[in-house]
Amino acid sequence: MDSYAIEMAGITKVFPGVVANDDVTLRVRDNEIHAILGENGAGKSTLMSILFGLYEPDSGTISIRGKEVRIADPNHATALGIGMVHQHFKLVHNYTVTENIILGNEPRNRWGDIDIGSARKRVGELSSLYGLDVDPDALVETITVGMQQRVEILKILYRKADILIFDEPTAVLRPQEIDELMLIFERLKAEGKTIILITHKLREIKQAASRCTVLRRGKVIGTVDVASASESEMAAMMVGREVQFSLEKPKASFGETVLKIEDLSVRNSRGLEAVRNFSLEVRRGEIVGIAGVDGNGQAELIEAITGLRHAEKGRVYLKGDDITRSSIHARIERGIGYVPEDRQKEGLVLDFRLDENLVLKTYDKAPYCGALGVLDKNAMERNAKSLIKDFDIRAGEGAATKVRSMSGGNQQKAIIAREIELSPDLLVIAQPTRGLDVGAIENIHTRILAERSKGRAVLLVSFELDEILNLCDRIAAISKGEIVGIVDAESANEREIGAMMAGVARQQPEARR
Amino acid sequence: MKREKGRNGGIGRFLANPGVISVSVVILGFLCGTFLIVAVGKKPSGMYTALLQTLTGFDITRGTWNPRYIGEWLTASMPLILSGLSMGFAARAGLFNIGAEGQYIVGLTVAQFMALFFPPIPVLHWVAAVAAAGLAGALWGGIVGWLKAKFAVSEVVATIMLNYVAFFGSRWASMQIPGANTYRTPNFPATARLTSPLFEKLTNGSRLSLGLWVALLACLIYWFVIEKTKLGFELRATGLNKNAARYAGIKVTRSITVSMLLAGMFAGLAGAVVALGSFGYGRVLGGYDNYGFNGIAVALIGNNTAGGTLLAGLLFGMLASAQPLMQSRPIPKEITLIISGLVVIFISMRAGVKLILDWQAKKSARLRKEAGNE
Numbered sequence: 001m002d003s004y005a006i007e008m009a010g011i012t013k014v015f016p017g018v019v020a021n022d023d024v025t026l027r028v029r030d031n032e033i034h035a036i037l038g039e040n041g042a043g044k045s046t047l048m049s050i051l052f053g054l055y056e057p058d059s060g061t062i063s064i065r066g067k068e069v070r071i072a073d074p075n076h077a078t079a080l081g082i083g084m085v086h087q088h089f090k091l092v093h094n095y096t097v098t099e100n101i102i103l104g105n106e107p108r109n110r111w112g113d114i115d116i117g118s119a120r121k122r123v124g125e126l127s128s129l130y131g132l133d134v135d136p137d138a139l140v141e142t143i144t145v146g147m148q149q150r151v152e153i154l155k156i157l158y159r160k161a162d163i164l165i166f167d168e169p170t171a172v173l174r175p176q177e178i179d180e181l182m183l184i185f186e187r188l189k190a191e192g193k194t195i196i197l198i199t200h201k202l203r204e205i206k207q208a209a210s211r212c213t214v215l216r217r218g219k220v221i222g223t224v225d226v227a228s229a230s231e232s233e234m235a236a237m238m239v240g241r242e243v244q245f246s247l248e249k250p251k252a253s254f255g256e257t258v259l260k261i262e263d264l265s266v267r268n269s270r271g272l273e274a275v276r277n278f279s280l281e282v283r284r285g286e287i288v289g290i291a292g293v294d295g296n297g298q299a300e301l302i303e304a305i306t307g308l309r310h311a312e313k314g315r316v317y318l319k320g321d322d323i324t325r326s327s328i329h330a331r332i333e334r335g336i337g338y339v340p341e342d343r344q345k346e347g348l349v350l351d352f353r354l355d356e357n358l359v360l361k362t363y364d365k366a367p368y369c370g371a372l373g374v375l376d377k378n379a380m381e382r383n384a385k386s387l388i389k390d391f392d393i394r395a396g397e398g399a400a401t402k403v404r405s406m407s408g409g410n411q412q413k414a415i416i417a418r419e420i421e422l423s424p425d426l427l428v429i430a431q432p433t434r435g436l437d438v439g440a441i442e443n444i445h446t447r448i449l450a451e452r453s454k455g456r457a458v459l460l461v462s463f464e465l466d467e468i469l470n471l472c473d474r475i476a477a478i479s480k481g482e483i484v485g486i487v488d489a490e491s492a493n494e495r496e497i498g499a500m501m502a503g504v505a506r507q508q509p510e511a512r513r
Numbered sequence: 514m515k516r517e518k519g520r521n522g523g524i525g526r527f528l529a530n531p532g533v534i535s536v537s538v539v540i541l542g543f544l545c546g547t548f549l550i551v552a553v554g555k556k557p558s559g560m561y562t563a564l565l566q567t568l569t570g571f572d573i574t575r576g577t578w579n580p581r582y583i584g585e586w587l588t589a590s591m592p593l594i595l596s597g598l599s600m601g602f603a604a605r606a607g608l609f610n611i612g613a614e615g616q617y618i619v620g621l622t623v624a625q626f627m628a629l630f631f632p633p634i635p636v637l638h639w640v641a642a643v644a645a646a647g648l649a650g651a652l653w654g655g656i657v658g659w660l661k662a663k664f665a666v667s668e669v670v671a672t673i674m675l676n677y678v679a680f681f682g683s684r685w686a687s688m689q690i691p692g693a694n695t696y697r698t699p700n701f702p703a704t705a706r707l708t709s710p711l712f713e714k715l716t717n718g719s720r721l722s723l724g725l726w727v728a729l730l731a732c733l734i735y736w737f738v739i740e741k742t743k744l745g746f747e748l749r750a751t752g753l754n755k756n757a758a759r760y761a762g763i764k765v766t767r768s769i770t771v772s773m774l775l776a777g778m779f780a781g782l783a784g785a786v787v788a789l790g791s792f793g794y795g796r797v798l799g800g801y802d803n804y805g806f807n808g809i810a811v812a813l814i815g816n817n818t819a820g821g822t823l824l825a826g827l828l829f830g831m832l833a834s835a836q837p838l839m840q841s842r843p844i845p846k847e848i849t850l851i852i853s854g855l856v857v858i859f860i861s862m863r864a865g866v867k868l869i870l871d872w873q874a875k876k877s878a879r880l881r882k883e884a885g886n887e
């Protein structure tokens with residue numbers, strides 16, 4: 001019999017109206033890397049929150065190293081040696097690495113002062129023991145996201161955890177950083193730690209985990225040995241049906257240039273140059289992807305194209321016309337559609353009705369706006385009804401639904417519907433599937449490809465390399481606001497693009513345009 | 514999803530309807546007021562008969578009817594409604610117009626000048642005076658909107674400053690008028706007054722003036738602009754989510770300026786209604802009239818809607834004009850201030866309760882999402 005580090009048996013957790021965990025049994029062996037796979041909302045986070053003491057289960061038992069326990073709160077979990085690296089880091093940005101690590105658990109010297117010296121030494125030791133390579137004195141705001149994640153890991157190691165839970169740890173990382181994280185996992189395992197890896201990315205499971213428990217709609221579908229299960233088998237378990245891994249992408253036929261960016265430089269809100277001497281063209285019927293790690297100028301680039309931010313230098317042309325100085329409104333009129341990265345902060349007025357949101361860019365035109373600026377609410381409702389049908393937007397009260405009450409996937413569908421309805425020549429899309437589940441992702445990807453087939457030019461920014469590789473015809477890698485290289489998607493591989501995202505230019509430049 | 518409502522739904526759905534909240538908050542305020550009256554050893558019936566008399570003119574204790582009380586009630590309500598509209602209009606575009614007082618003073622002052630110096634042509638005289646007051650208030654508010662839009666000056670700071678400028682400016686300017694002393698100017702010509710012989714006759718000689726039409730028309734304009742027009746759509750979008758409005762190509766800075774312009778106009782009209790409706794001479798202000806500040810409470814309880822503001826203005830007007838009647842009953846008149854204060858406190862608590870409920874809803878939405886329920 002194996003000895004289990006964690007045994008959660010028959011866990012049921014009901015939230016009002018929803019069974020989040022339904023008789024879930026999870027057995028994690030000592031010193032293994034155990035993956036928990038499931039779509040958004042499958043119950044992974046709830047299960048881990050129970051293990052970490054954030055929720056109490058309605059029924060079921062938890063045993064840690066063979067001993068049954070009741071975990072009342074996270075402090076209790078910490079005392080049991082359980083640590084969690086959250087998806088969104090919980091770090092104080094203007095504190096140093098060491099200060100962050102000891103926060104809430106500060107060592108004192110005999111005068112009662114914080115003994116930062118010994119803490120720093122310990123952090124340094126832990127860091128080198130696990131090969132984390134973290135500078136204990138660096139300010140958190142000055143280090144990369146990957147490093148910040150390691151600080152989180154150190155934080156729980158410092159608290160002597162030997163069961164480490166990672167919640168979607170690769171969501172924020174570049175491919176190289178992901179590889180490094182996998183090495184860190186191995187190191188942790190070699191030092192005797194047990195790791196639970198929550199993810200929906202199959203490749204990582206293949207790479208790192210030894211066993212994998214699949215959850216769907218709160219239930220355990222099964223636990224498999226990763227070595228003997230294929231990715232598609234696990235995917236089918238996760239989604240409950242066969243999943244198409246590659247989208248059907250019709251042959252491209254490119255037309256004339258729609259968007260031409262020439263030597264563009266843009267400053268960010270802090271006045272620093274976020275985009276530098278950027279040049280790019282997008283043709284009709286073409287999807288051009290901007291691959292890069294978050295914060296490398298993508299947001300500023302898009303804002304300069306759509307008019308939300310003014311360009312410091314350079315020109316933007318749409319269908320041959322210089323629009324560098326045009327207003328946001330004028331650019332919309334000339335044919336730019338834009339699906340913004342933050343759908344709730346930017347893309348929607350959450351307290352407006354769905355029909356109002358669906359005319360957010362066309363409210364001032366016929367048929368919605370009559371003479372003398374009087375709005376025609378019936379026309380808005382009709383428009384909403386037809387878009388709801390065409391785009392399969394699920395909204396409880398139809399056109400009158402407050403968008404705030406809709407799910408993220410349906411909010412995104414509403415934005416996509418609105419922007420496609422504009423029939424723009426250029427569609428700028430940022431992070432279209434962030435936080436959505438597989439079904440919604442497929443739907444939205446299909447829509448984007450359909451726009452390409454209609455001869456629209458599409459500029460796609462995504463931090464998900466898979467998404468870029470699947471959808472795009474050409475890929476421009478951006479690093480620190482500059483194009484590192486442009487490659488044809490067919491000849492590109494992930495590793496190469498990953499290197500470019502880190503700022504390393506391609507060896508033999510064969511990008512043609 | 515369905516069962517969710519059972520648990521959280523009672524109070525949640527209750528709080529989802531702002532009108533219901535306002536009404537219950539007012540009732541709660543009156544209950545507390547009643548309790549207080551009992552606590553100080555008086556009979557609460559005195560308050561209610563006073564209020565009844567204010568609303569209907571009937572004096573139950575003596576069995577007499579005098580519609581003058583209705584007229585006075587409406588007279589007290591008109592400037593409150595208008596300054597409530599001022600506050601509410603700015604709030605719909607996401608601005609906090611604490612400067613309605615200043616805009617009111619500017620409107621009042623300009624109306625007084627127009628009354629004294631515009632040629633005394635019947636009808637045209639007061640129409641011009643009211644229009645000029647509205648324009649002046651609009652200008653005064655518009656300055657703030659422009660500063661905010663152009664230089665990101667906080668409208669709260671700018672309006673408070675401009676309140677003082679308006680107040681002392683008004684005093685200084687009014688005292689320059691020949692024949693003015695430290696508290697009043699000479700009498701207005703009759704053509705400048707908003708007095709209405711018909712209203713006077715109907716309400717047994719109350720001060721009810723044509724300002725009533727101004728207030729009602731303003732409510733109508735407010736409703737139409739906010740709910741029915743392109744401009745209203747832009748203002749509401751700006752107020753609810755500035756980023757999304759900008760993203761959609763709405764000129765946010767223009768929305769801000771326009772909303773402050775119109776907000777100022779409503780407050781300026783309030784000034785005209787008071788200056789030309791209730792007084793026969795120009796006043797040299799010795800202090801704030803506080804209509805502008807009370808407008809904040811009115812808009813708050815009226816949920817920044819036209820109809821709600823109208824009702825809330827009538828409520829506050831009722832409380833104000835019931836004071837002398839209550840004193841004779843004998844209920845301390847301060848009880849009305851306590852009730853209005855409580856109502857404002859309760860309605861503000863709603864914001865707190867709503868925050869808590871939003872937070873809970875977000876949490877349960879998150880849990881639900883985690884739990885895989887679309």
